[in-house]
Amino acid sequence: MTNSSILTLDSVTLVLPDGSPLFTDLNESFDLRHTGLVGRNGVGKSLLGQLLAGLREPSQGRCLRHGRVHHLEQQLLANSATLADLAQVGGTLRALERIERGSIDPADFDAVGDRWDIRARLQAQLQGHGLGHLDPHCPANRLSGGQAMRVALLGAWLSEADYLILDEPSNHLDSSARAMLLEMLQGWEKGLLVISHDRALLGHMARIVELSPLGLRAYGGDFDFYRQQSTAQAELAAQQLLRLKQQRQRQALAMQRRRENLERHQARAGRQARQANQAQILLDRQQQRSQATAGRQCREQQDAKVALDEQVRQAARQVEREVPIMLHVPTPQRHAGREVLALEGLCLPRGTTNALDLRLCLGQRLGVVGDNGSGKSTLLRVVAGELAPRAGSLRLTGEVALLDQHGSCLEPRQSAVEHLRAANPRLQRDELHRRLAQLGIDAARIALPGALLSGGERLKVALAGVLYREQPLDLLLLDEPNNHLDLPSLEALEQLLRQFKGALLVVSHDHVFLHNLILQDYLRLG
Incomplete structure (x- = not known):
């Protein structure tokens, strides 16, 4: 290649x-x-x-x-x-169908171009990949x-x-x-x-x-190589910046000492000349020579300072100035090991038809896995009280919160700071801003309506509302929380969840994410 x-x-x-x-x-x-x-x-x-x-x-x-x-x-x-739109041939197919019905619109012929066999080619691709039962108009x-x-x-x-x-x-x-x-x-x-x-x-x-x-x-x-190299380069850039800043500090001290030495030398030379009773013209010439020497040294020192300042600026440009993503672990819960969730013969309203039996205690972390449609999100919504089970019993003890992959708990018209204040009215304004800033939500965006934030930003704000709520959580339900999060935010979330003292029920298809949470067990739905 x-x-x-x-x-x-x-x-x-x-x-x-x-x-x-x-x-x-x-x-x-x-x-x-x-x-x-x-x-x-x-x-x-x-x-x-x-x-x-x-x-x-x-x-x-x-x-x-x-x-x-x-x-x-x-x-x-x-x-x-439609399916054809997913394949990005919907417009071409519709133009072709209009031509077949008698259209002579030049725009239809332009849309088709030379792709008169597009219908057959799409069907052949669907058939070849096990999707032949699907219709382009589906x-x-x-x-x-x-x-x-x-x-x-x-x-x-x-x-x-x-x-x-x-x-x-x-x-x-x-x-x-x-x-x-x-x-x-x-x-x-x-x-x-x-x-x-x-x-x-x-x-x-x-x-x-x-x-x-x-x-x-x-x-x-690959990605592992990138992480190794980028980490090494960031460390080298930070070390270079620190070295140059220390060099600039030493330079400033040396310049200060030279100025003081020169001033002492000029004062001493002036006293000696006056004591030697030299003529005024000789004194003036000595002073001029001394001032010229001092001026030359000052210019040289200033040039050296400017050059080193530029080196510091260049080094600083190589150091990314983004604040690391930080998440604070919620207040530890009491009674470690206490049961917070019990399911007995629970039948979900959608998804798997198998009855579920489960017991979850404080400190336990459980992954929920299975194919799409198996009922993973439905299970979390049943536990959160948003849906009713078809049969069986559910016993929940303590505070529970659900965070889905869309950050749905953040209202479209609600700003980040309003959402966090509603979750914990006791947090002071400065603390609200600080915690949002540590999540990468800067001052220019914390007042924007949730609808104007990016998917990753909405999820972070919703996460803050869940984690920093006034009542500490006993059970945290996470539905694909890693979707839309950038890598630093995802790694910060993994670190927090490893330290979380409550019970955790997490749905994800990301095997790396689940592995990094050090889960005790998995619940597979099918």
Whole structure:
């Protein structure tokens, strides 16, 4: 496989509608190597993907494309009416059908182009991937998440593109669908860019490119290699900055000592000259020479200071100034080991038909796994009291809270600070702001309505409302909490959950996330 460039960023800058730059002067090439794009929430990964695909123009610079690019956005599944729309051939099929009914509209012929066999090709792809029973006109919302993603990927094959860009393709997919996604991507022999926080998926990439406030930086290896190298580079950059700052401090002290020594020397020379009863003209010349020497030394010292200050500024630019994500462990609960949840012969209203028996105590962490449709989210909603079981009994003791993958407990019109204040009225205003800032929600966004926050930001705010509520939790229910979270936030959440003293019931298809929680056991629904 050759690595000739297909996509090239040439000094690309993107400015937001409010006039603030999102990223500036990006230069990078993307070839046939399968590449993962990573970065924190809000840094502009999805917008960069749109720029690369030609769906958006940069404010400055150029994005060069040598070949056709097929872009699969995050919202494609939600915004598609039919199966054909998921495959991004819906418009072509509808134009073809109008022509077959007698349309002579030039726009219909332009939409079809030379793809007169698109219906047969789509059906052949569906048949070849075990989806032949599905009709192109089938409503998209009737498909499972795995089926929808497979159809969307088949659209990439039909596009005959030279480069494929996928934005968070594994979100909402169950384990079997994730395996199918990986298998399909491994069979893709052309260029590929995956925008993702999925560590398992990123582990299969040939290289990782990180977008940060510092710009773009490429790492020629998989996700583990990227983590090792980026950590080492960050440590070196921090050490270099510290060394230069210490050098500048020593320089300032040395300059101060030289000034003091020069002043003492000039004063002593003046006293000696006057005591020697020298002529005034000689005294004036000595003073002029002394002042000239002092001026030259001052200029040299100032030049050295300016040069070192610039070195410090350059080193500081290599150190990312983002505040680390921090989560505080809620107040420990009393009576460790006390039973908080008991299910006896519980039958869910949807999903598995098997009756469930379960006992969960403070300090226990349990993973809930199974295919989409098996009832995992339904179980959490039944435990939270949002749904009633069909049969059986449920006994709950203590405080319980549910956090779903959409952060639904955050009202669209409610701001981040209002949500946290409602959860814990005792927190002072400064403390509310501090805790939100530690989650990466800055002062400019804490007052925005929840509907205007990104998916990751909404989830963080909802998480803050759950964790920092006035009454400490005995049982925390998490439904795919890792969807939409960037890697630093996800790692902070993992660390907190490992220290959480209450009981934990967590639904996730992310095996890396579940492994890092050090769960005691799993409940498999089927």
